[in-house]
Every structure is written in structure tokens, then in C-alpha cells.
Amino acid sequence: MSELKKGTLLDFGRYRILKKIGSGGFSYVYLAEDIKEKKYVAIKESFSPNKCIRDNNAKIVNGRIDKNSDKFDSCQKRFVDEYNMLKNMIHPNIVRVYDLFEDNHTYYYTMEYIEGKSLNEYIKHENGLKEQVAVNIIREVCKAISDVHNHNICHYDINPNNILLRKGTMQPILIDFGLAKKYKSKDEKLDNSYRTLTIAYSPLELFEKDGMDYFSPQSDIFSLGATLYTAIIGSPPPSLKEIWHGALKENVKKMSLKVQNAIIASMQIIKDNRPSDVGAFVNML
Numbered sequence: 001m002s003e004l005k006k007g008t009l010l011d012f013g014r015y016r017i018l019k020k021i022g023s024g025g026f027s028y029v030y031l032a033e034d035i036k037e038k039k040y041v042a043i044k045e046s047f048s049p050n051k052c053i054r055d056n057n058a059k060i061v062n063g064r065i066d067k068n069s070d071k072f073d074s075c076q077k078r079f080v081d082e083y084n085m086l087k088n089m090i091h092p093n094i095v096r097v098y099d100l101f102e103d104n105h106t107y108y109y110t111m112e113y114i115e116g117k118s119l120n121e122y123i124k125h126e127n128g129l130k131e132q133v134a135v136n137i138i139r140e141v142c143k144a145i146s147d148v149h150n151h152n153i154c155h156y157d158i159n160p161n162n163i164l165l166r167k168g169t170m171q172p173i174l175i176d177f178g179l180a181k182k183y184k185s186k187d188e189k190l191d192n193s194y195r196t197l198t199i200a201y202s203p204l205e206l207f208e209k210d211g212m213d214y215f216s217p218q219s220d221i222f223s224l225g226a227t228l229y230t231a232i233i234g235s236p237p238p239s240l241k242e243i244w245h246g247a248l249k250e251n252v253k254k255m256s257l258k259v260q261n262a263i264i265a266s267m268q269i270i271k272d273n274r275p276s277d278v279g280a281f282v283n284m285l
């Protein structure tokens with residue numbers, strides 16, 4: 001286990017780690033106590049098990065001293081980019097980040113701790129949601145994504161694990177800008193090969209080498225449609241190959257015609273055939 005132990009202090013003793021609450025290929029997320037402000041926070045740590053190791057006291061993170069050290073640096077840069085994108089996003093449906101700091105030779109950012117379930121856990125618990133409940137959640141997420149796109153950012157990783165439902169109100173909160181990209185303008189070309197995709201929620205163009213080079217709201221619209229599909233059906237959508245062979249139409253038959261059309265339109269294999277912006281997608285719901 002390479003996560004930080006319970007009780008570990010960070011940022012000159014300001015935060016105390018309570019437990020790990022999530023992990024992915026590039027990070028750990030912890031519940032921690034902000035000792036100064038006397039409140040809970042979530043802390044995301046830049047840590048890629050494939051690219052870094054901890055020292056003997058299980059704290060300090062080092063880029064592996066082999067061919068991966070360049071990758072370690074690029075992961076650190078991406079993590080800072082993720083924080084900077086989130087810092088500028090102030091929206092009721094997007095997680096609020098507070099601070100970025102360095103400790104243990106790596107980066108951390110703190111954010112509001114969202115108590116509750118992920119949309120994925122909720123869907124599993126309910127074995128699929130009522131259509132109207134699912135549509136209402138996706139509508140809220142669309143508000144967040146619309147704002148993200150207005151900042152010339154594409155999220156590129158919308159899926160039921162990256163949407164948290166606040167306990168009590170069930171308000172959906174978008175998290176995880178780890179794959180997001182910010183473009184200077186709608187036409188700017190990025191030179192960026194970094195990608196790890198969430199299969200079943202990622203459209204075909206993101207698997208192509210230059211798939212993220214240009215601002216591409218329709219790529220997020222595919223993922224919104226795929227997330228809506230999962231929310232109603234209770235399991236992820238068919239593969240791109242199966243969609244190509246018409247599987248989607250068959251599976252959505254029990255939904256209202258409106259929602260069927262919205263899902264089929266948003267999950268078109270050819271990007272230009274999808275609604276051109278979030279507003280057009282929401283109007284179909």
C-alpha cells in the first residue's frame with residue numbers, strides 16, 4: 001500500500017490525514033482535517049504508482065530514477081494544471097478547490113469534502129434510476145459543463161464516477177479535471193499527447209492521436225449521453241463497435257421517445273452528427 005497513513009500531517013502541520021477515499025492511476029484522494037479552519041477537506045495527492053515510489057518513512061514521493069522520470073515531471077505539471085483549471089471554475093455543480101501546496105516532493109490540492117455517494121454508487125444501489133431522476137441529474141451536470149465550455153475547457157472524462165451527489169440535497173457535483181484541457185481559443189491547436197481514457201464513456205475521436213488537439217464540446221456531449229444511458233439502464237453503454245452496429249437503438253427502446261432521441265443523437269460515432277453544444281443537447285431532454 002503506497003497511500004499516506006492515517007495521522008500523517010501535511011503542509012507544516014495544517015492538515016491531518018484521516019483516511020483514503022479514492023484513488024486512480026495518477027492520484028490518491030484523502031479525507032483530512034484542516035486543523036487551522038477546523039473543518040473536513042478532501043485532499044488530492046499527485047501520485048502515480050507506476051511512476052513514483054515513496055521513501056522508507058512512507059511519505060516522500062520520488063520519480064523513479066529510470067526512464068519514467070520525465071513522465072513523473074509531466075504528471076506533476078498536469079496536476080498543477082488540473083488545480084489551476086478548477087480554481088477558476090466557480091459553479092454550484094463543480095467542486096470548489098481551495099489551495100495547492102507542495103510537500104513530500106509532490107503536489108497536493110485541497111477541496112471541499114463532498115459527503116455522499118458517487119452517481120455510480122447511486123445507480124448501482126438503485127439498479128438504474130427513474131428516467132426523470134436521471135434526466136434531472138444530467139441537466140444539472142450540463143449546467144456545469146456549459147460553464148466549463150464557456151471557459152474554453154473540455155472535461156473529457158465525464159462519467160458516473162466523476163459526479164458526486166451531495167448528501168441530503170442530492171445536488172450533482174462534477175469533479176476530476178485530470179484529463180481536462182484548456183484551449184486559448186476555440187481554434188487553438190494544442191500539442192499534447194497525454195491521454196488515458198475511460199472506456200465506454202469516451203467517443204471515437206478521443207482514441208485518435210490528434211483527438212484532443214482542438215476544443216471539442218461534442219466529445220463531452222457523447223460522455224453526457226453515455227452517462228445518462230448508464231443512469232437509466234443501470235449498466236454502461238455498448239462498445240463503440242456495437243453502437244456502430246446499431247445496439248443503442250435496441251437498448252433504449254423502453255425510454256421516452258425524447259430521451260431515446262437525445263441519447264442516440266449525443267452518442268453518434270461521427271462527432272459532427274452530435275448536438276453542437278450543451279444547450280442543444282439539453283433542449284432535447
Ligand SMILES: Nc1ncnc2c1ncn2[C@@H]1O[C@H](COP(=O)(O)OP(=O)(O)O)[C@@H](O)[C@H]1O
Nearest residue numbers: 021022023024027029042112113114161176178
Ligand atoms: N471533493 C471530494 N469529496 C469527496 N470525495 C471525493 C472528492 N474528490 C474526489 N473524491 C473521491 O475520490 C475519487 C477519486 O477522485 P478523482 O478526482 O476522480 O481522481 P482520479 O483522477 O484518480 O479519478 C472519486 O471518485 C471520489 O470517490
Ligand SMILES: [Mg+2]
Nearest residue numbers: 024161162176
Ligand atoms: Mg476520477
